[in-house]
Amino acid sequence: MADLSVNIGELKMKNPVMTASGTFGYGEEFQDFINIERIGGIIVKGTTLHKREGNPYPRMAETPSGMLNAVGLQNKGAKYFADHIYPRIKGLDTNIIVNVSGSAIDDYVETAEIINELDNISAIELNISCPNVKEGGMAFGVTTTGAHNVVKAVREAYKKTLIVKLSPNVTDIAEIARSAEDSGADSVSLINTLLGMAIDAERRRPLLSTITGGLSGPAVKPIALRMVWQVANAVKIPVIGMGGIMDWKDAIEFILAGASAIQVGTANFIDPTTTIKVEEGINDYLERHKIKSIKEIVGALEV
Template identity: 80%
Template sequence: MADLSVNIGELKMKNPVMTASGTFGYGEEFSDFIDIARIGGIIVKGTTLHKREGNLYPRMAETPSGMLNAVGLQNKGVEYFANTIYPRIKDINTNMIVNVSGSAIEDYVKTAEVINELDKIPAIELNISCPNVKQGGMAFGVTAKGAAEVVKAVRSAYKKTLIVKLSPNVTDVTEIARAVEESGADSVSLINTMLGMAINADTRRPILSTVTGGLSGPAVKPVALRMVWQVYNSIKIPVIGLGGIMNWRDAVEFILAGASAIQIGTANFIDPTVTVKVADGINDYLEKYKINSISELIGALEV
């Protein structure tokens, strides 16, 4: 086999395949389908300081080549995670990573502080696409200033690998990427979902209870690839690529564009074994082209 191992900051992964937050539960849910220890990293569902009920139903809708979701970060809060979920998942033999969300900077910091004390959680992924309630609901991650402020605050409280998940709903994603790099991020992941909506022509009403939601799946892949390539060429920290990855070929394209690792999201709902298939497919690709290590492929796009 080729060498599939990659490093994201101090995070060492056996292969570049990760799961996207919100699409893989806490990992346990997929153990009947695959050996989850074969995945390079599992990013568990979004975790907030306090319990969240999420948005009203309906909060998911199929779209051509994708899906819209407006789940609203439903979870039982970080203390419940630490006391109840963590003991169940801490011995899974892969990198268990927590996606951290919040509506104020102090929420992010307090949540990160709790997770910092959990020995078997080597990294967090900071979701800065959340609305900042103190700034009228504008997402932290849509301005360089807002992104920098939350990353700096969390960096001061969190001592392990800090991945920052970038929003695509911006004018210049490289500006945001540079801002979080300068503020102490060890890596960036992109893209988060794109803002979209769906309408029922018969009822003349929105399909989602929230009117708009996050678009994911194959429809966003070309945008995600472009942004990963742009960000890779703008910063020095590792990039994790996601957005419409459905198979090993999609994953290889993201790695060629500059991603050191990739995340699989929507595809998990279609095929719960897709992650290990992608890992095997990347290995077969490297062997086919006689490439010894995945590191030789990262950013190898010829333009």
């Protein structure tokens, strides 16, 4: 086998394949389908300081080449995760990463402090696409100032690897990425979902209770690839790419564009074995091209 190992900050992964938050539960849900310890990292569903019920139904809708979701970060809170879920998954032989969300900077910081005390959690992924309630609902991650403020505050509270997940709903994502890097991020992951909507023409009603939601799946891949390439050329920290990765070929394209690792999201709903197939496909690609290490092709796109 080729050497598939990668480093994201101090995070050491056996291969570059990760799962996207919100598409893989806490990992346990997939144990009947695959050996989840073969995955480089599992990013568990979005975790907030306090319990959240999420948005009213319907909150998912299929669209051409993709899906919309407006789940609304339904979870039982950081303390519940630490007390009840963490003990069940802490022994897994892979990196467990917690996606952290919030509606105020203090929420992010307190959640990060709780997660920081869990020895077998390798990193957090900071979701800065959340609305900042103190700033009238504007997402933290759509301005350099907003990104800087939340990343800096969490960096001071969290001592392990800090990944910042970037929103694509911005004018210049490279500018936001540089702000996250300057504020102490060890890595950036992108893209989060694109804002979209779907309508039932017969009923003259939106398909989602929230009217708009996050678009993911193959439809967003060309945009995600472009943004990963732009960000990889703008920062020095590792980039984690995601957005419409359905197979190993998609994954290789993101790595060539500059991603050191990738996340599989929507594809998990279609085929729960996708992550393993992607890992095997990456290895086959490297062996066919006589490449010894995955690191040799990170950002190797010829332009």
